[in-house]
Structure formats: C-alpha cells, structure tokens
Amino acid sequence: xxxxxxxxxxxxxxxxxxxxxxxxxxxxxxxxxxxxxxxxxxxxxxxxxxxxxxxxxxxxxxxxxxxxxxxxxxxxxxxxxxxxxxxxxxxxxxxxxxxxxxxxxxxxxxxxxxxxxxxxxxxxxxxxxxxxxxxxxxxxxxxxxxxxxxxxxxxxxxxxxxxxxxxxxxxxxxxxxxxxxxxxxxxxxxxxxxxxxxxxxxxxxxxxxxxxxxxxxxxxxxxxxx
Numbered sequence: 001x002x003x004x005x006x007x008x009x010x011x012x013x014x015x016x017x018x019x020x021x022x023x024x025x026x027x028x029x030x031x032x033x034x035x036x037x038x039x040x041x042x043x044x045x046x047x048x049x050x051x052x053x054x055x056x057x058x059x060x061x062x063x064x065x066x067x068x069x070x071x072x073x074x075x076x077x078x079x080x081x082x083x084x085x086x087x088x089x090x091x092x093x094x095x096x097x098x099x100x101x102x103x104x105x106x107x108x109x110x111x112x113x114x115x116x117x118x119x120x121x122x123x124x125x126x127x128x129x130x131x132x133x134x135x136x137x138x139x140x141x142x143x144x145x146x147x148x149x150x151x152x153x154x155x156x157x158x159x160x161x162x163x164x165x166x167x168x169x170x171x172x173x174x175x176x177x178x179x180x181x182x183x184x185x186x187x188x189x190x191x192x193x194x195x196x197x198x199x200x201x202x203x204x205x206x207x208x209x210x211x212x213x214x215x216x217x218x219x220x221x222x223x224x225x226x
Contacts, residue, residue: 006056007068010034010046032092036069036078039099046071053092057083061147064110066100077142079108100142107176109135110146114189116154122191127158133188136164137176144172153189161190 013026013033026033030050037043046069056062062080069076082096100106117129136149151167163185164175177183 005068006059006062006065007070008048008052008056010048010069010071012044012072013047014045027093032095034095034097036071036076036097036099039101041099044071044076048095050092053095057092060111064108064145064147066142066145067097069097079106079142079145103141105139105141106145107137107139108145109137111135111148112151112188113148114151114153116152119154120156120191122156122158122160125158126194128192128194129153129156129189130192131189132186136167136188138169138173139176139179140173144170146170146173151189153191156189156191158191158193161187163187 011031026047027050031047032050032053034046034048035043036046048069065079067078067080069078076097077100078097079100080095081098083092084094085091086093098106112131112133112135114129114131117123120127120129123129138146138149140146149167149169151162153162156162164178165185167175167188169175178185
C-alpha cells in the first residue's frame with residue numbers, strides 16, 4: 001500500500017444478520033463493519049480487517065483518493081465518505097464507502113495545505129497567520145480528484161486575507177460552496193497584527209504610592225545595612 005494507491009480486502013456480509021449485535025461480533029474478530037453504496041447498485045455490507053484499515057488511515061491521502069476494495073475477489077472503486085471511531089480509544093468502528101461511476105462527478109472534502117508561512121512579509125513583521133479551514137468540499141471527476149489543495153500565503157502582509165475564490169484549483173475542479181446560489185465566499189486565512197501586551201504604568205505608580213512611607217524607609221535602611 002502506498003500513498004498513491006490504496007487497496008483493502010473485504011468480505012461480503014450482506015446475507016448475514018445486521019445490527020449492533022452482529023457488529024460487536026465482527027469487532028471481536030478484529031473486523032470492522034462497513035458498507036459500499038451508490039452507483040445505481042444495492043448497498044453492499046462488508047467487513048474489513050481492522051489492521052488493514054488502521055494502516056491505511058495513517059495516511060492523510062486515504063481520505064482523498066479513489067480506493068480499490070476487493071470484496072470476495074471482485075474489485076470495487078470507491079471513496080470513503082464517513083468514518084466512525086471509538087469516542088475514547090479512537091479505533092475505527094464503522095466505515096461508509098461510495099462507489100465510483102466512470103464519468104460521474106463526485107463531492108469530496110480534501111485537505112488544505114498552507115505554504116509559504118515563514119516567507120510571508122506579515123510573518124517577518126511578527127504578524128500572526130490565522131488559518132480558518134482545514135479542508136474544503138470540491139466537485140470533480142474521480143480521475144481529477146486532487147490529494148490536497150495548496151494555498152500559497154508567502155505574499156501576505158499584515159491585514160491581508162484570502163477567500164475561497166482566491167484558491168488556485170486544478171483544471172476541472174470547483175469548490176462546491178461557490179457553486180451554490182446562497183454560497184458564501186468566506187475567508188480561509190488572514191494575517192493578523194502582532195499581539196502586544198500593554199503595561200499599565202499608572203497602576204504601577206499607584207501601587208508604589210500605596211506603600212507606607214515607614215515601610216519604604218525600612219526597606220532603604222535594610223538596603224544600607226547589607
């Protein structure tokens with residue numbers, strides 16, 4: 001398995017009894033219940049070896065790649081659409097995969113990578129780069145699905161911001177939110193001024209004034225005696 005190709009082996013369990021009890025039994029066998037749906041076909045319930053799935057989940061690219069799922073020797077092309085994890089231990093408990101249909105566009109959330117942070121004039125002026133998104137939903141053909149979207153912030157100065165429409169997308173890829181009638185061209189990153197902690201000098205003067213003269217005299221006597 002590489003970051004450019006992900007392949008999982010699965011067993012068809014559509015004929016088996018479904019439900020929480022069946023899912024628990026699968027997990028005791030180190031299997032993860034899952035489903036493949038879409039493509040004008042009936043949903044297929046499957047089980048995947050947990051060690052295979054856990055290994056694949058270590059790669060960020062797994063979530064934005066077309067996957068090959070071998071179900072009893074039959075290959076299915078799919079993308080992962082949902083993953084349920086154990087709330088405390090984090091291991092996968094259930095996965096949803098959507099079949100890929102040739103020539104049919106898909107909606108996918110892909111990671112956003114911000115580059116050029118250290119080179120940005122705003123950073124060199126002690127500004128604070130604030131990123132407001134970690135992924136965006138795109139629409140494209142499966143063959144054009146990018147592993148991630150790169151946003152170059154190397155030219156940002158203090159006070160600058162970038163919006164969704166400023167993202168340079170690969171050919172054939174569009175941002176779903178900008179295609180909607182009520183879509184909002186929201187900010188994805190901005191360069192904020194440096195945070196300066198102000199010192200209240202008046203308060204310091206007041207504190208000094210509140211010290212009794214006798215105490216100040218004792219402090220000076222002690223200093224002289226040292």
